[in-house]
Amino acid sequence: MKAVDIIAKKRDGGELSKEEIEFFIRGYTRGDIPDYQAAAWAMAVYLRGMSHRETIDLTLAMVHSGEILDLHEAAPFVVDKHSTGGVGDKTTIMVAPLVAACGLPVGKMSGRGLGFSGGTLDKLESIRGYKVPLSIEEFLTQLRDHGVVVAGQTADLAPADGKLYALRDVTATVASLPLIASSVMSKKIASGADAIVLDVKVGKGAFMQTIEDAIALARIMVEVGQGVGRQVRAVISDMNQPLGRAVGNALETAEAMEALRGRGPADFVEHCLIVAEQMLILGGKAEDTTTARRILTEALESGRAWDKFVEWVTAQGGDPAVLTDPPDLPRARLIETVPAPRSGYIAGLDARQVGLTAVLLGAGRTKKGDTIDLAVGVVLAAKVGDFVEQGQPLLTIHANDERLLPEARERLLAAYTWSETPVQSPPLVYQIVP
Numbered sequence: 001m002k003a004v005d006i007i008a009k010k011r012d013g014g015e016l017s018k019e020e021i022e023f024f025i026r027g028y029t030r031g032d033i034p035d036y037q038a039a040a041w042a043m044a045v046y047l048r049g050m051s052h053r054e055t056i057d058l059t060l061a062m063v064h065s066g067e068i069l070d071l072h073e074a075a076p077f078v079v080d081k082h083s084t085g086g087v088g089d090k091t092t093i094m095v096a097p098l099v100a101a102c103g104l105p106v107g108k109m110s111g112r113g114l115g116f117s118g119g120t121l122d123k124l125e126s127i128r129g130y131k132v133p134l135s136i137e138e139f140l141t142q143l144r145d146h147g148v149v150v151a152g153q154t155a156d157l158a159p160a161d162g163k164l165y166a167l168r169d170v171t172a173t174v175a176s177l178p179l180i181a182s183s184v185m186s187k188k189i190a191s192g193a194d195a196i197v198l199d200v201k202v203g204k205g206a207f208m209q210t211i212e213d214a215i216a217l218a219r220i221m222v223e224v225g226q227g228v229g230r231q232v233r234a235v236i237s238d239m240n241q242p243l244g245r246a247v248g249n250a251l252e253t254a255e256a257m258e259a260l261r262g263r264g265p266a267d268f269v270e271h272c273l274i275v276a277e278q279m280l281i282l283g284g285k286a287e288d289t290t291t292a293r294r295i296l297t298e299a300l301e302s303g304r305a306w307d308k309f310v311e312w313v314t315a316q317g318g319d320p321a322v323l324t325d326p327p328d329l330p331r332a333r334l335i336e337t338v339p340a341p342r343s344g345y346i347a348g349l350d351a352r353q354v355g356l357t358a359v360l361l362g363a364g365r366t367k368k369g370d371t372i373d374l375a376v377g378v379v380l381a382a383k384v385g386d387f388v389e390q391g392q393p394l395l396t397i398h399a400n401d402e403r404l405l406p407e408a409r410e411r412l413l414a415a416y417t418w419s420e421t422p423v424q425s426p427p428l429v430y431q432i433v434p
Helices: 003-011 018-030 035-048 052-063 091-101 120-124 136-146 159-169 177-191 211-227 249-260 266-282 289-301 304-315 351-361 402-414
Strands: 079-083 106-110 148-152 195-202 231-238 334-339 344-349 377-380 393-399 416-419 429-433
Touching: 003 018, 003 035, 018 035, 018 052, 018 159, 035 159, 035 177, 052 159, 052 177, 052 211, 079 091, 079 177, 079 266, 091 106, 091 120, 091 148, 091 249, 091 266, 091 289, 091 304, 106 120, 106 136, 106 177, 120 148, 120 249, 136 148, 136 304, 148 304, 159 177, 177 211, 195 211, 195 266, 211 231, 211 429, 231 266, 249 266, 249 304, 249 377, 266 289, 266 429, 289 304, 334 402, 351 377, 351 393, 351 402, 393 402, 402 416
Parallel strands: 079 106, 079 195, 106 148, 195 231
Antiparallel strands: 231 429, 334 393, 344 416, 377 393
């Protein structure tokens, strides 16, 4: 077999065999197939798609490109959650310690930002000293001793995905259903969690633009996970506007910390509680959402969730001096408040444009290996459904390069649409796929 023949077959709309997929993934993982051929293959998949069978074969080929972790020496039952990517999505930072505080161990290997969507690891690295790369032994020790661990994907677990993940980010091949499904589930299966809650985003600020596509992606991922003995369900959630109010690494981390102290934006907190409910149900800690909500609310209001957050972050190398009120996180040199250009109700807020503006400011990557600016981003003062008077604060830009401010301001103002009459805010969750 030759890589170029496999690329050409997919380019022309052919269905790849299991053997061809395994050959390509094995070769790319070893370095026999170079980045430029993998990029061409990814673009062919992006344009031509994959069958259900191809997607499952791709996922399992990526799982078996490295080790498969057994977490049971650290905990009898471990849950994980994964988001398909969105703008302002700092959910893991709140959900992981909240669920762990309820007595359910959370073991998660997370990722970097992809395109306009932020990455959990980038956000956690705004906490001085936080150790993202952990060996498998360190991962297991953290999980056993503290009940929660969020780390980078190790080189030994689904290494094919580690390479493809970075490549997709800079080759405009992120928004492909089979590539997303195989990336997510190869990591989740290899990471060893017994139960997985998938947060599948849909809307302008997501890679899935329609509810139909989001449900299709969710069903594929659920079926793949269940097919290898995992308990999996998916939450289909809205990403037409950013989640919460902060967009940018340190800004989002600070907002998640505020939420753990009981002061977070209502939409963000509610979304986190919905995801956490599903984790408790899969983990056998609650029979239904009503019971799960009561358990989670008690953990939040009692301060146990915050205490677990401090325990987790400190144990993973984070400087406890950072975890102050307000937190000592990276701060931008330039902070500019942008006033509302008119009075009215916010009818729309394009999450994708807000995310792309954050990338423009330096909060994301435009090419493989880029260094990001942890301090920059945007904080929204008004979202869909809010009424704003002309001249009132609409948003605040956090920047370190003055030359970028005019374009950022223009793009953010263009992301808003207005109405003279009241507007209903979009639902947080559309459906749960069991």
